[in-house]
Amino acid sequence: MEILLYVGGLLFVLVGLGVSIALHELGHLVPAKLFGVHVGQYMIGFGPRLFSKRIGETEYGVKALPIGGFISMSGMYPPSPGEQEDAAQSRSRGAFRSLIQDARAANDETIDPERATRVFYLLPVWKRVVVMFGGPFMNLVLAIVVFTVLLSGIGVQQGTTTIASLSECVLPAGSTQTSCTSSDPVAPAAEAGVKPGDRIVSVDGTAVSTFAEASAIIQASPGKTIPLVVSRDGADVTLQLTPVAAQRQQVDGNGRPVVDDKGHPVVHTVGYAGVYAQLAYVKQPANAGFDQAMTNAGAVVQLIGNLPVRLWDVGVSLVTGTPRDPNGPLSVIGVGRIAGEVAAADAPLLNRFAVLLGLMGSLNIALFVFNLIPLLPLDGGHIVVALWDGLKRAWAKLFRRPPPAPVDATRLVPLTIVVAGLLIAMGALLLVADLFRPVTIG
Known part of the structure; x- marks a missing residue:
């Protein structure tokens, strides 16, 4: 089953990538056609052609390697000036000149004399920008x-104001303990009488709608007794909570640990109650x-x-x-x-x-x-x-x-x-x- 799920994830990416590429090229195709440019091909992928079908003047198809796509527009560049050089002349002028000449020859092949006015390079500047920006814009x-x-x-998975569980005790900072002993102090929330399933209504007189809001007030109140109002069995219950002072590593706005000039973690004192919120998707x-x-x-x-x-x-x-x-x-x-x-x-x-x-x-x-x-x-x-x-x-x-x-x-x-x-x-x-x-x- 795990292998099937893994393959399913791979297929999800491949299909999603194919849709992304298809829409990207569609972003080029639609304005090009609206502006009258002749489009010979609309292809998803590169390499050998898997299948294609011509509809009107455009061939639509899929190729073997799903790593990109392209549309073939007539006259992406102006036609070559004057007579084309032959291969010997081109080589005699150097490799770069040869590359330029080959590119011009390939571009000239896309310009059909019967559609000489339906070429990309003759479009006004703003239309050319729209055609080329259309692909990234679709992404x-x-x-x-x-x-x-x-x-x-x-929605985003966030902590709600409903309590999922409580800590039974306060463990020393950096402790590797996994269970409480009789010598460990009782956690503030458990001592105050908070129970799993309680919904926090307000903390220190401030109404809260998210666990993050409640947590911020508790963290700002180390050693201070504050009223905690919870909803229990349909009735509001007022409890007295005294968060203990705890050392926590400071983090920046992106959640990364803050360090001082010597590379040492920056810690600060916060209030700790020992409550854990139920998670839910919040739209x-x-x-x-x-x-x-x-x-x-x-x-x-x-x-x-x-x-x-x-x-x-x-x-x-x-x-x-x-x-x-x-x-x-x-x-x-x-x-x-x-x-x-x-x-x-x-x-x-x-x-x-x-x-x-x-x-x-x-x-x-x-x-x-x-x-x-x-x-x-x-x-x-x-x-x-x-x-x-x-x-x-x-x-x-x-x-x-x-x-x-x-x-x-x-x-x-x-x-x-x-x-x-x-x-x-x-x-x-x-x-x-x-x-x-x-x-x-x-």
């Missing part, structure tokens, strides 16, 4: 929908999905900014066998392994499904941000080319000069190949690391 929309379902539909406001998507996008931008360092750390972990950073980059294999572990985990079904949804939302945010990197062959690179073309035209118009020729992005083919090579190398490193030194949820 963003999908992520927002997923996070909204997760946070506003299912969040409708805008929580959008907020979560933006938070994740910021985290991905930060990760990309530190990507060389993160990749170096992955390589070190792979060679030395040290544990990998769980917040570092992953390949599709790594995401699939985590999804499999989540699906097979010993946890309630809803909990596992919620984690898988969060994983899929984060994956789409990663696709959204990564594709907007302003380098060819990524969508962000095409957007920069379109904006540069628009800037040149605006500059010429401002000074009443003749319209310049369209920007010839084929000149950037050598740089594009370098970027593509780096992307392939990064993918290979992460793939090997996820196979032999994987990140686990352990």
Whole structure:
């Protein structure tokens, strides 16, 4: 059964990735067709074609490797200037010139003379930006929908004001005891008469609606006797609670331990009562999905900014066998392994499904941000080319000069190949690391 659940998690990621890619390419396809561009192919995946069908002037299909997709638009770049050089002439001018010439030849093949006006490069700048931004935008929309379902539909698991259990005693800080002895002091909540099933109504005269609110007041009241009102069997009962002083390590807003200049943990004194809350899924406001998507996008931008360092750390972990950073980059294999572990985990079904949804939302945010990197062959690179073309035209118009020729992005083919090579190398490193030194949820 565990193996079947693990495989189910893998399939969840593969299907989710396929849907994400399909919607990404649909985000390019729909505006391209609306703007009249001839689109020859809409393909999900790379490699050998599994199946395809031509509908109208476009061939729709699926290929064997589900690691991306593409649409083939006529005239992504302006046609070659003048006569094409032959192969010998191209080679004589160097490898880079040869690459540029080959790219121009391939681009020219997409321009059908009968559809010479239905080419991408002739679109106004804003339409080109819309076409290229459409793909990442669809990933963003999908992520927002997923996070909204997760946070506003299912909810966030939080401690409620209902008491699940109590500590019988107060154990010394750092103690490894697992049970109370007669010499251990009674926990404040048990001494005050709190019982499992009680629902906290107010603490120290302040009404509370979440366990976090109640806990904050208790922690701020070490050694102070405060009234605690609980609802028990339909009636309010007022108890007197005296939280004991306890040392707790301080954490920052992200839940990470705070350390001083010497690297020692920073501790502070808080009130401790010894109560534990029942957990429940609490539905969040409708805008929580959008907020979560933006938070994740910021985290991905930060990760990309530190990507060389993160990749170096992955390589070190792979060679030395040290544990990998769980917040570092992953390949599709790594995401699939985590999804499999989540699906097979010993946890309630809803909990596992919620984690898988969060994983899929984060994956789409990663696709959204990564594709907007302003380098060819990524969508962000095409957007920069379109904006540069628009800037040149605006500059010429401002000074009443003749319209310049369209920007010839084929000149950037050598740089594009370098970027593509780096992307392939990064993918290979992460793939090997996820196979032999994987990140686990352990």
